[in-house]
Amino acid sequence: MIDTLLISSSAERAPQIAARLEASGIAFRLRTLHGTAKQLRVHAAAIKSADLLIVDDADLTPRELSGVEEVLSHLPHLHCMLVTPAPSTTLLMAAMRVGVRHVLSWPLDDREIADALAHVSAKKHAGVRRDGRVVSFTSCKGGSGTTLIAVNLAYALAALRDKRVLLIDLNQQFADASLLVADKAPPATLADLCSQIDRLDAAFFESCVMHVHANLDVLAGAGDPVKSGELRAAHLERILTLVREQYDAVLIDVGQNINPLAIHALDHSDSICMVVRQNILYLHAGRRMLDIFKELGYPASKVKVIVNQYDKNARINLATLEETFGAKVAHHLPRDEKQATEALNHGVPLVTGAKGGALAQGISQLAALLWPLPVAERKSVLGRLFASRPNSPPQLKPGH
Template sequence: MKAVLISGSEAQLASLRVLVETEGHEVTNALQHHADTTLSTMIEPLDTDVLIVECTEAQQAQDIAAIDAFVATHTQVVVLLLSTQREAATLLAAMQAGVREVLSSPAIATELTAALRRVVLRKKLPPLKATRAKTISFLSCKGGSGATFLATNFADILAKDLGKKTAFLDLDLQCGDAAYYVSPGPNRSDITELARQIDRLDAKLLSASVLHIHNNFDMLSAPEDPESGYTMNATQLDRLLDVIEVNYDMVVLDLERLLGPVTIQALDRSDVVYLVMENLLPFVRSAKRLVTKLRSLGYDDSKIRVVVNRYEKNDTIDVAQIEKALGIKVTHTIRSSFQDVAQAINTGVSITAVNPHNSIVQVLRDMAHGYDTSHAPRTMSWINRFMGSNS
């Protein structure tokens, strides 16, 4: 791989060069970052596979902003950030900017070489066969897209039509209300309560905690109290999915739009991510930003499926324009069907119960039946990746 090194210290640049070249990579540039030079002007013209940047505490916010702008147009470049600040706020800011890992500064030889080897593996590792459940996420590009309605009814069809034992997790932890779409409402236990018992979680406790919608369809609902949503962390979700994926055939996740630690962990664990949007300009703008961010975080386009909900062919923005803006094919379009959808939501039942011949049902069935059996490679959990640890 080609690597570019940036640091304010000549000694650190020399040390980094030795470490990178010892791993068999080519250092094409080693640039000293002077106080009177902005990082953005240094990195914009670069052509490389890996960018290793050391930033000081004083420059950190400015450097992360520069990296954010850089990865938006250089999605194939892996960015490793060396920093003395590795608290949660820094990790989250770096992650949202598209940094792949945050490492110690000054560089620790074993830590940096391990990170470089993970980059190589990520670029070369073929998809793995797996026996775990297939995990599907729905992510709204903008509020009001109908993602929760599609996610709950998709899960219902997986369970009813395919006979798959399906678990649904409502991960919109502050505002989630997925339980009301297919049932009278959540049960007494929610996903955050189960997360607090993560150390004793097993199949028996899981079964006692889920909301049983019907045969083969179970749900872990979001908390009724939004404050409770802040108590759940990415590590708890990772452990929860470990247990769920060996007890179910399919897992469906309804994600919140904020790409925080829990959502990133869910994306890491997902085999497929459905981005739900409408063919309206605000949705297209939001979808474009979201796709760029997902690419910068290292997610391949093959993992992303674009669904245009409430699509009308005679609207100003058509499928071809959406595909051109996003750089990704639209996999499904769903026509508006207000009357049946409203009846299903207002009565807390699936749309198949209202009208099994509705066009929305047909598209969701195509989505459910169209899955291949291959699985995307499992990625390292976000917190371990950012802390540069092996797992």
């Protein structure tokens, strides 16, 4: 989340700048004050707590940059962006000299402002050593909703909880998580990465993932049984060690295959979500899967049963599931064909697509269950989770 302070000399341009920031898809918090570059001192207290200061001043001249210079000399970590119509070369040079990296001309170019924001976000997150929690999503039968849940949970954590999130698609036949998040081909797949595992470091990993949102990267699945066959547990181990340091949350869409590679992912997961539905096939297969987890030595607390497409009138109700599984149902998500289809076809993440939609709320609650909020933040952030959606919902598939 980039704390952004916009100081604007125009009541007309300010909302337009806010809309462009919104359209970038990068998480930010915005405060807007009226003023010009000359008047920065007056706003010193507000500037102090910002990551990014945007000064929108139509009459900006190199002279007025002394105020910006003063601010940046006291706050070396602050990023400053200037917005002004047709900035002259003299102004650009003067801005650079005082430490301003981004001078944007009015009217704003969507791409330029998104790139500038991505740059600020990357700088804010760089160099922070994280201790990522790994959560795997498995199903005992196809079509339970594992991918839909993993993708949308990843987006919820990235966009609403400001976590750095990685989604790894471990499905070995029909890897489809990356299709749900982007129209373009991924730069590399898990199989490509593993075939060059000796090159693995943070920079190489970064070049292999698909950047879906400022906080969300996706490592696409092999998507080919032959290539999947070449993946080794030792490769995955090296990848997981690296990514735990780079991300707050690592979500693995394991799917329904329980093979040595999947078991390795499950061994190294902090939690396993087993996604089931309310029918007899899941009842039996789910029981069998929980037995396997027990044989693998996983404590009961590590495994969370998630019921998807919950139907309170179904013959197999939660009590029957719990009795058969010998385990509590940790969470259930409602069925919502409209929202699920919209998310699938248009790449609109559930948590931003439909205001107050039950499925979106269920995903947000699952995020809070798996990544509990610090007590002090609970009230305000939960308030934000269920707050009204942004004016223009960000899309999972850029350019859709």
